[in-house]
Amino acid sequence: MDEVDKIIMHQLQQVDATIEPTEELAEFTPEQVVRAVSGCLAEIPMAQRFGVASSLAQGCKDSGYRGDIGYQTFLYPNAVELRKLLMFLIEQLPRERQTTEDGASGKMQALSHRQLLQRQIRKELTHQLKTPWVPQFARSVGNRKSLGCSSLGIEFRPHINLSIPSANPEERTKEEQQYFDQLAPNLFQQTASKSVDLIASVLHKNELDRWGQGLPDSTLLFVDSEEPEAPIIAPTQSPSSGEAEVSPFQELSNQVQELRVQCETLLTERKSHAAALAALKLRETKATEEIGRIQPMLKLHERTSLVLADPEENLAKLESLLKSTQSKRQTLTQQWLDYRKPLLDTLEELKTAKEAQEVQGIRNSIENLEQELQAKTKQHNELNATLRSASQSLAPRKEYTRRIHEFIGNIRKQRADIYKVLDDTRQLQKQLNVVGAQLQRQFNYTDDLLFQSAKHDLHAKRAYKLLAQLHANCSELVECVSLTGNVTKQIRELEVQIDGEKLKNVLTSLQQITGDIQKFEQHIQELQGQIRAAEHPKVES
Amino acid sequence: MATSPGKSPALEAGNTETTGLLSATVVAGLRNLGAIISPPLTKLLIANSLKLTLHPDATIAPVPEIYASNAACAKQSEYAVVTLYALATKHGWDGLHLRQQLEQLGLDAGAVDELSRVYEDSRKELVLRQLQLGHSFPHITDIQWRIVCDVKSSTSDCSTGVANFHINLGNFRPSSGERVTIVEFVCNAEELQSLINRLKEIERHCNQMAVA
Amino acid sequence: MSSLRLTKQQHDHLSLLQRPAGDVVELCKSAFDYLINGPNPSRYETLAKKYSDSGSAEAVQQAVEALISLLISVTTRAGGDCVNMQAILRQTFPDLGDDVLEVLEQFVTSKRNFVEGSIKSANIRAYRLVNLDWRLEVRTASRSLLEQCHVVVTMKLYLHTEPKNENRELLAVDTSGRSEQELKAMQEDERLHRKDLLVQTDVSSLLHMIKTLEDALAESKTRRIRNIVDAIH
Numbered sequence: 001m002d003e004v005d006k007i008i009m010h011q012l013q014q015v016d017a018t019i020e021p022t023e024e025l026a027e028f029t030p031e032q033v034v035r036a037v038s039g040c041l042a043e044i045p046m047a048q049r050f051g052v053a054s055s056l057a058q059g060c061k062d063s064g065y066r067g068d069i070g071y072q073t074f075l076y077p078n079a080v081e082l083r084k085l086l087m088f089l090i091e092q093l094p095r096e097r098q099t100t101e102d103g104a105s106g107k108m109q110a111l112s113h114r115q116l117l118q119r120q121i122r123k124e125l126t127h128q129l130k131t132p133w134v135p136q137f138a139r140s141v142g143n144r145k146s147l148g149c150s151s152l153g154i155e156f157r158p159h160i161n162l163s164i165p166s167a168n169p170e171e172r173t174k175e176e177q178q179y180f181d182q183l184a185p186n187l188f189q190q191t192a193s194k195s196v197d198l199i200a201s202v203l204h205k206n207e208l209d210r211w212g213q214g215l216p217d218s219t220l221l222f223v224d225s226e227e228p229e230a231p232i233i234a235p236t237q238s239p240s241s242g243e244a245e246v247s248p249f250q251e252l253s254n255q256v257q258e259l260r261v262q263c264e265t266l267l268t269e270r271k272s273h274a275a276a277l278a279a280l281k282l283r284e285t286k287a288t289e290e291i292g293r294i295q296p297m298l299k300l301h302e303r304t305s306l307v308l309a310d311p312e313e314n315l316a317k318l319e320s321l322l323k324s325t326q327s328k329r330q331t332l333t334q335q336w337l338d339y340r341k342p343l344l345d346t347l348e349e350l351k352t353a354k355e356a357q358e359v360q361g362i363r364n365s366i367e368n369l370e371q372e373l374q375a376k377t378k379q380h381n382e383l384n385a386t387l388r389s390a391s392q393s394l395a396p397r398k399e400y401t402r403r404i405h406e407f408i409g410n411i412r413k414q415r416a417d418i419y420k421v422l423d424d425t426r427q428l429q430k431q432l433n434v435v436g437a438q439l440q441r442q443f444n445y446t447d448d449l450l451f452q453s454a455k456h457d458l459h460a461k462r463a464y465k466l467l468a469q470l471h472a473n474c475s476e477l478v479e480c481v482s483l484t485g486n487v488t489k490q491i492r493e494l495e496v497q498i499d500g501e502k503l504k505n506v507l508t509s510l511q512q513i514t515g516d517i518q519k520f521e522q523h524i525q526e527l528q529g530q531i532r533a534a535e536h537p538k539v540e541s
Numbered sequence: 542m543a544t545s546p547g548k549s550p551a552l553e554a555g556n557t558e559t560t561g562l563l564s565a566t567v568v569a570g571l572r573n574l575g576a577i578i579s580p581p582l583t584k585l586l587i588a589n590s591l592k593l594t595l596h597p598d599a600t601i602a603p604v605p606e607i608y609a610s611n612a613a614c615a616k617q618s619e620y621a622v623v624t625l626y627a628l629a630t631k632h633g634w635d636g637l638h639l640r641q642q643l644e645q646l647g648l649d650a651g652a653v654d655e656l657s658r659v660y661e662d663s664r665k666e667l668v669l670r671q672l673q674l675g676h677s678f679p680h681i682t683d684i685q686w687r688i689v690c691d692v693k694s695s696t697s698d699c700s701t702g703v704a705n706f707h708i709n710l711g712n713f714r715p716s717s718g719e720r721v722t723i724v725e726f727v728c729n730a731e732e733l734q735s736l737i738n739r740l741k742e743i744e745r746h747c748n749q750m751a752v753a
Numbered sequence: 754m755s756s757l758r759l760t761k762q763q764h765d766h767l768s769l770l771q772r773p774a775g776d777v778v779e780l781c782k783s784a785f786d787y788l789i790n791g792p793n794p795s796r797y798e799t800l801a802k803k804y805s806d807s808g809s810a811e812a813v814q815q816a817v818e819a820l821i822s823l824l825i826s827v828t829t830r831a832g833g834d835c836v837n838m839q840a841i842l843r844q845t846f847p848d849l850g851d852d853v854l855e856v857l858e859q860f861v862t863s864k865r866n867f868v869e870g871s872i873k874s875a876n877i878r879a880y881r882l883v884n885l886d887w888r889l890e891v892r893t894a895s896r897s898l899l900e901q902c903h904v905v906v907t908m909k910l911y912l913h914t915e916p917k918n919e920n921r922e923l924l925a926v927d928t929s930g931r932s933e934q935e936l937k938a939m940q941e942d943e944r945l946h947r948k949d950l951l952v953q954t955d956v957s958s959l960l961h962m963i964k965t966l967e968d969a970l971a972e973s974k975t976r977r978i979r980n981i982v983d984a985i986h
Contacts, residue, residue, distance in 0.1 A: 120902040121891050125751035128904065128956035129744075133964075136682035136713050153677035156896055165617040167565035180613035187620045188593045194716075198597055199674055199897055202624040203631065209564030633900045668898065675895040678907060681954040684962045686969040690982050704973050704982050707879070708966070710952065724950050726880040726912055733970055739885050740963045743906055746889060747956050 004083060011090045015039045025086075026079040033082065040089040060085065063092060158204030159196040162187065443471060562628050568646060570621025573614045574656070575649025582607060583652050586615060587659050590622040595666050626660060630671050636661035679723040685709040689727075706733050759823075759845065766819035767846075769812070772804065774852040781860040783813075784820040788867070789934055792817075820860070827861050828868045838862065880912040880948060890953075907953045914946040 005025050016039035028036070037056050057069050065088050067081065164187065165180045166172065172180070191198040307314050450467055453460035563571075574583045589604050607615050629639050640657040648656075660667075690704045706729070711722040728736065759767075770777055779800060786793060797813040804813075827838060842857055849857075885908055892903040954962070972978060 117893065117902070121904060122751050122753070124891075124902050124904050125747050125956060129747060129751055129960065131957060133957050133961035137715075137718060139682075153675070153680050154673045156675050162620070164566060164570075164620045165613045167569040169613070177613060180616060182612065184613075184616060186608070186616045187623060191597075197674060198594060198623065199627045199671055202620065202627050203897060205620075206562075206564050206567060206624050206628065209566055210562075627897070631897055631899055633898075671895075671897040672901055672903060674897040675892070677905070678951045678953040681952055681962070682958050684965045686965065688969070688973050688978060690985055692985050702982065702985070704978060706969055706973070708882075708969075710962075723952055724880075724910060724912070726882045726910075728882050730970065730973060732882060733966060736882060736885065737963060737966050737970065739887070740959060740966070743887050743889070743959060744956075744963060747906075747959075750889065 004087070008083070008086050008090065012036050012039070012086070025082050028082065036086065037089065040086070040092075060089070063089070065089075154197050154200075156200045157196050159191050159193075159201040160204065162190055162201055162205045164205070447471075562632070563625065566617065567621045567624045570614075570617040570619075571625060571643070571646060571648055571652070571656075573611075573618045573621075575652035577611055577614045578618060580649075580651050582615075583618075583649075584655055586618060587622055587655055590619050591626070591659055591663055594623055594626065595663065595670055622656070625656070626667055627671070629660060630664070630667040636664070680712055681710045681723060682712045683710070683720065685711070703729055705729055708733075763819050763822065766812075766815040767823070769804070769816040770846070770849060770853060770857070774850070774856050776804065777853050777856045780813075780816060780820060781856060783817045784824070784860070785864065787817050787821060788864070823857075824861055824864060824868055828865050880914055882910060883913045884911040885909070886911075904956060905953045906956060906959055907951065910950045910952065912948040912950060914948075 008025065016035060034056065037060065060069050065085060067084050067088075069081075069085065163184055165184075169177070187202070188198065191201050307318075446467060447464075450460055450464040454464040574586070578586060585604060586607050589601075589607065592601055607619075625639075629642075634642070636657050639660050640653060643653045643656060686709070687707045688704050689707055690702075705727050707725065707727055709722055709725045711720055711724075713720050769780060783793070783796060783800065786796070792814060794810060794814070797810040797817070800813045801810040827841060830841060838861060839858055842854055842861070846854065846857075887906060887908045890905045890907050892901060892905065894901060
């Protein structure tokens with residue numbers, strides 16, 4: 001066995017150098033077993049096709065191994081089984097292996113990289129050629145297992161200006177911190193737009209953050225005021241990049257920094273100015289309000305002072321004006337009264353007319369309503385009467401139905417009784433039959449018995465004769481009984497018939513008929529008398 | 542990039558691969574996790590970020606409690622988580638590698654656990670998501686055809702007597718499911734046959750590639 | 754097959770056809786020239802002088818224009834059938850001699866392609882597929898995923914809005930027997946009506962496309978569809 005093991009070890013070494021050789025297969029650890037088998041399987045073209053990744057045991061079976069193989073073969077190796085398996089696998093190794101093995105190892109690796117890619121392409125192609133077609137919308141599920149394409153193309157379009165809090169929170173100003181805490185949209189909100197992709201954006205930003213300090217101008221082009229990372233990083237980095245070459249980028253970034261500071265001071269100035277402006281505007285509005293209030297007063301004052309300038313003359317003027325105004329007013333009142341009076345009269349008239357009309361209308365309606373009321377009461381009385389009559393006629397009907405129900409109940413009861421009697425009769429008949437049969441048998445038996453013994457015994461002979469006589473008598477009796485029964489039945493039927501006839505009022509009709517006959521007889525006699533009377537004169541003549 | 546990586550500030554801060562790839566902002570955002578942001582909120586934030594990364598078109602209910610306190614830190618951390626996953630996926634790290642890198646940054650242990658767990662759980666989806674990203678021509682996934690025969694037209698009284706094929710190539714807009722026509726053209730039976738031959742030529746070539 | 758319905762005016766304009774066959778040939782040539790270069794009054798002047806007995810240059814031009822109108826209406830009606838065309842011409846001009854009719858027929862037949870193309874392209878324009886270039890591409894890396902193996906078939910579709918007859922000529926450009934002006938017009942046409950389009954697809958979808966197109970082709974060859982097409986024809 002040792003030699004076989006040595007050969008196996010040697011071959012395994014060639015397949016995979018990482019397998020450490022041991023003295024015997026019995027010393028193999030589970031990891032080594034898996035490695036050895038998978039290494040061998042990877043070399044076997046047929047197994048390759050099914051994929052080394054698939055279950056190792058299944059792979060061995062697929063490659064044609066007939067022995068008992070399963071999980072346990074790899075996890076709990078058994079020297080005998082393992083030897084069998086590995087010998088089988090090594091036998092399957094291709095011959096060319098030895099020749100390629102001789103080549104330089106470095107070349108091998110370079111080649112294998114390319115081969116790996118080719119193999120991968122081949123695998124992918126075979127897979128795609130073999131798998132059934134999956135509709136596009138089911139591909140993300142259907143092709144998941146094979147890492148197959150879902151045939152979606154998303155363009156690599158980064159959001160070039162993601163706003164994410166920078167690494168050092170100390171460097172953030174208070175406003176920035178507040179902005180990030182409250183207002184700033186999160187990463188996903190920023191990339192929610194259809195025109196950018198999340199992954200592309202974060203990859204872009206990460207690269208920008210890593211390399212950005214080398215090209216601050218390009219980042220500054222995109223960076224808005226909320227994202228000052230690049231300029232913050234830049235000064236900390238400048239010394240490390242060497243004093244000898246102060247790049248124009250950095251100069252520019254310094255300038256930008258200065259400008260930024262300037263801009264900030266200007267902004268604060270602008271803010272204070274804006275506040276002053278607002279205060280002034282407020283004052284202005286107040287002042288205009290005041291002016292609006294004062295102006296009418298001023299006008300009044302002006303007039304009074306104008307009047308007071310020449311008091312007597314103005315007084316006279318005012319008085320005359322007053323007078324004229326008064327007279328004018330009087331005339332106007334007069335006119336108004338004149339005009340008003342006829343109107344008031346007409347108004348009064350119209351009012352009374354309207355009232356009268358209304359009263360008339362109400363009266364009419366009252367009359368109408370009264371008539372209606374009368375009609376209604378009349379109708380009510382009529383209906384009451386019909387109701388009473390209806391209820392009266394209704395009572396006997398109830399009575400009838402009650403009686404009918406009673407009858408039906410009685411009939412039911414009677415029917416039940418009849419059934420009972422019928423049952424009894426049947427029972428009796430049955431009993432009768434049974435007893436009759438029993439009697440017949442008994443008689444036959446006794447008859448036989450006595451007949452047998454009658455041949456030898458004289459008494460028995462007599463007894464037999466008596467029995468025969470008894471039998472004859474008995475049958476006669478039974479016949480008589482049944483005859484009696486029949487007669488009784490007939491009697492009953494006749495009685496029923498008689499009752500029926502009686503019910504038909506035979507007597508009265510008979511009397512009528514006899515009466516009629518007597519009448520007819522009288523009539524006939526009269527007629528005969530007449531005939532005779534008629535014949536007599538003839539004869540006489 | 543013309544600048545050598547040695548000049549990057551992040552590299553000077555810590556001379557590892559991760560810090561080389563992650564910007565200072567990202568590192569700061571990751572450090573918030575499990576520290577300024579409580580562990581349960583960290584979990585919530587990571588899950589929410591992943592959901593929004595994987596399904597950019599879906600409408601996902603907002604989680605306001607993330608921003609209840611320390612909104613600036615939360616926003617920074619969201620960016621950090623998304624960037625971390627994007628970079629890890631881009632460079633093809635496995636879960637273990639991600640964990641190693643994060644441990645080098647000296648993050649909170651719980652946060653490292655959660656970050657690597659979520660990454661491992663959804664690595665395939667992340668790869669699929671980033672596989673889609675990049676330039677591509679209009680991708681045809683759907684083909685429709687109809688057979689058309691003219692009866693009469695404004696310029697000709699009689700039918701040409703030949704059936705034509707209207708062929709429409711298109712795809713479906715992933716967000717709305719609406720069909721988008723990429724190109725529509727007409728051809729007769731011969732032209733269609735030659736088109737099929739041309740397409741089969743591609744298929745043959747693919748088959749050769751797959752077998753060779 | 755009924756005759757063409759020409760107006761009285763058209764008949765009047767075509768009265769010059771009553772002349773001998775040689776003159777009619779001359780008129781037809783003038784009509785060709787009209788189609789390509791537009792009216793040429795000086796030529797009509799000389800022709801008019803030649804037919805000194807009847808008419809002016811104006812009459813000649815009207816005759817030429819009426820000939821073109823005739824050409825168009827015959828092509829529209831006959832739609833590609835030579836026998837029909839003969840019959841139509843004979844019925845339309847019962848009073849013309851056989852030799853003149855023959856000239857007319859030749860005139861109509863020789864220019865039919867030209868007119869048919871123009872007629873059809875004047876109708877609703879649809880793009881036709883002229884050519885297809887393809888390339889199998891594998892994307893091995895992108896900015897967002899450094900290691901990948903994304904197989905894509907990229908195709909360039911050459912589309913053209915011209916009707917199929919001219920199209921076929923474009924596919925195999927036959928420059929012989931064409932005047933320089935015609936060639937120039939063709940190039941101009943191509944510039945105006947061409948559209949090239951770059952698209953891509955995955956292999957799985959490609960297979961699906963092939964299958965679907967083959968289905969379409971098979972469907973078009975079924976008896977049902979043939980019957981329908983024949984019935985329409």
